[in-house]
Amino acid sequence: MREYRQFYIGGEWIDPTQPQSHDVVNPATEQVAGQISLGSAADVDKAVAAARQAFESYSQTTVEQRGELFSAILGEYKKRAEDLAAAVTEEMGAPAKLSATAQVGMGLGHLATAAKVLKDYPFEEDRGTTRILREPVGVCAFITPWNWPLNQITCKVAPALATGCTMVLKPSEEAPFSAYILAEILDAAGVPAGVFNLVNGDGPTVGAALAGHDLVDMISITGSTRAGVEVARAAAPTVKRVHQELGGKSPNIILDDDAFAKGVKIGAAGVWSNSGQSCNAPTRMIVPAARMDEAASIAKASAEKVTVGDPTGDVKMGPVVSEAQFTKIQGLIQKGIDEGATLAAGGTGRPDGLDTGFYVKPTVFANVNNEMTIAREEIFGPVLVILPYDSVEDAIAIGNDTPYGLAAYVSGADQDAVRAVASKLRAGQVNLNGAPVDLNAPFGGYKQSGNGREWGETAFADFLETKAVIGYTPAPVEG
Template identity: 70%
Template structure:
């Protein structure tokens, strides 16, 4: 059993101010697998003070010096990849092939991308007599979720390091093991003391004092829209920058062409990845109404082929993260049935043969209308809803009829048509035919948040822009 009862502050593993702990439950077995210390405002104060002391030195390092540190981090990260994967499987139930593959791979990919961006990033630009300077914003509070731990830590920590910021990281208490291993990686890589600090804990104990701290210059938060609103309220009195990546209910428009059957199958399979616990998941599939029966048959066949079981075994899907998450998903599945959606696959309860663990059946609803709860509320589980459209214009109208705007998807053989549809979707990240790019900006419209992460775009929120007028000697002397 893992016991992580110290925080990483000012380059040292230190005891917390209090004695509280949080018990971590393995979602595959429902048994306790570890505990972590619960931080408090006193711990936040110590960590922020360490980051503040480290800022003058780290912020004035050169890009080349920061590249060297990040490269050291990448070297250690790759050596510890197996440890990160094991932690992911244990704390959140990610199947071993997913944990050791895409989950850990995302962290390495974002780090490699940050290194490449930093090598060519322009921090100073002369515009006439004025020098425009991009400077690190200062001390950053980074609050990350449980569903893609390494991805979300990576897209916050690595841009912050690359731009010369110092930081305090608060991982989710539901998936704290990866954050602890990550801190060990940065320590071993030689990140200077105080530049990176880790305080474990929950929202009230750590998140609230971090968001409201007067010496924190910026908060980057990923999580639910409800929690994001609270973060913004807590941060408002100090007028700090707040960036948020929040909820989603992303449309997946499947166009009416020869690739229809393949794209319906892919859409269902993609929704079930990570047990549906992905904020940008393609949860609302839109298909031509005239082909609804065909879509139902394909979706049923695809869902029935998705295996569910022990994440240490050879299964596509593991459990969802917790009992509370399991119960929420079950209630929403029942809501879909009660509101009259056609249950195509899955449904309430655990899959056959699984009596313990927070396992959910891969579930598909069809003939869904966009006013139903399952079409509007983020379920955050392996549930896809299929809605019919009469025309492409109708599909775009349905796609944009949501309070969220994190992601969108378009699948079709005609690339020109897919491009035209993608332009009309009101979302910050739209993928055509499952395209993927580490350099693409990621973030939301509407209630899905503000700010952008990934690649070069992830640097900007960690920088302030300064204009120095009369910088050239000629302009200064000309008055």
């Protein structure tokens, strides 16, 4: 059993001020896999003080010095890749192959991307007689979730390190193992003491203390819209910068052409990945009304091919992260049945043969309308809902009829038609025809999906203040 009872503060592993044990449950076995300590406001004070002290020197480091640091971090990360993958599978149930490739790979990708952007980023530029300086925002606080732990930690930590900021991380208490290993990686790479700090805890205690702390200059949260609202409220009195990457209910519009079947297959597969626990999952498929039965049949076949089981083995889908999530998803599946949607595949209960573990059946609902609960609420599980449309304009209206705007998807044989639909969707990222992930593409949402953008060069802006030094280059004297 893993025991990670200390916090990483000021370059050292130290005991909590008021130890409070928390069990971390393996969702595949329902057994305790490890224990951590939950922190307090006093621990947050220590971590923020360490970050504040370190900022004085780290903010003055050169691009070259930070580039050398990234080289060391990347080397240490690769050494610990197997450890990271095993931790992710154990803490949140991602299948071993997914953990080793996508989960660990996304973390490595964000670090490598930030290192590349750093080399040529315009921290200074002249506009006439004025010099524009882009300087680190200061001490940053990060609150991250359990579903893609390394992805969501590194897409904050990497640009913060690159721009000269210092930071305090509160990872999810449900999936903290990989965050501890990442702290060990940063320590081994020689990240200066106090630049990166880790304090475990829950949202109402450690999260709220970070959000309201008067020595924190920026807070970035990835989580539910509800949690994002609470963080913004706590941050408001200190007028700190607030970055939010929140919920989603992403539309996936399948156009009526020869690529229809392919589009449905790709869309359904995107829902089963990571057990549907992705804020940008294409869970709301929108298809021509006349092809509803065809779409349901294709999606049903996709769901029935998914292997579900022990994530340490060769399966496509493991469990969802916790009993609470399992119960929530079961309730929403039942709600879909009660509200009259057509259950095409899956349903309530565990898959056959799985009596232990928080396993959910890959589920497909057809003939859904946008007023149903399953079309409105973020289920965060392997549940696909299929809605009909009468015209492309109708499909766009249905797609935009949501309080969220994190991601959207469009597929079709005519690239111009696909692009035209994409231009009318209110979402921060629109994927066309199953294009692969682009780590340089800005990631973030419209509406209640948040504020700000992560990933690639665009992410740097959220960690920088802009200073105009007027008269930096005096105008030549005439005559």
